[in-house]
Amino acid sequence: MSPSLLVQKKKKVYHLEQIVFDLILGGSETTLTTLLWFYLYMVHFPDIQDKFCNEIIREIGTDRTPACQDKVKLTYVNAVILETQRLALATISPFSILHNCSRETTIAGYTIPKDVQVLTDLDAVMLDDEI
Structure with missing residues (x-):
């Protein structure tokens, strides 16, 4: 070798x-x-x-x-x-892994463009009384 x-x-x-x-x-x-x-x-x-x-x-x-x-x-x-x-x-x-947005998406009035990386704030999600 x-x-x-x-x-x-x-x-x-x-x-x-x-x-x-x-x-x-x-x-x-x-x-x-x-x-x-x-x-x-x-x-x-x-x-x-x-x-x-x-x-x-x-x-x-x-x-x-x-x-x-x-x-x-x-x-x-x-x-x-x-x-x-x-x-x-x-x-x-406190944060998830990065996710890639595969298509343009609108969530709660916010537009997330295609191919943008999204990082979820798990701390906010897990501790929000309204979710």
Whole structure:
């Protein structure tokens, strides 16, 4: 193999390793931060923590841990988890990824031209009481 091909191959492997690292780090960081927010909310809102735990005990019991199939029975637990994710997302990632407008669009009276990149302010969306 020629030296230039070997260098190209090493660059591709390095690039792939970086992508995998970014995916793992991104997934673990957001999960960890969401869990930390969940614990903080449970400490600050003991009434919600009591309802959360009581629903698990009432629907699942104390002999086993909840499983995926129990999700339909745990409506309050699911609501608390979704609310935690909504509130935590605003602090973890206040902006979405860039999106390209594929055609001219009008939203709430504002015209967005074709091929313009749009960045969503997730913080504003997730914390707006009217949405």
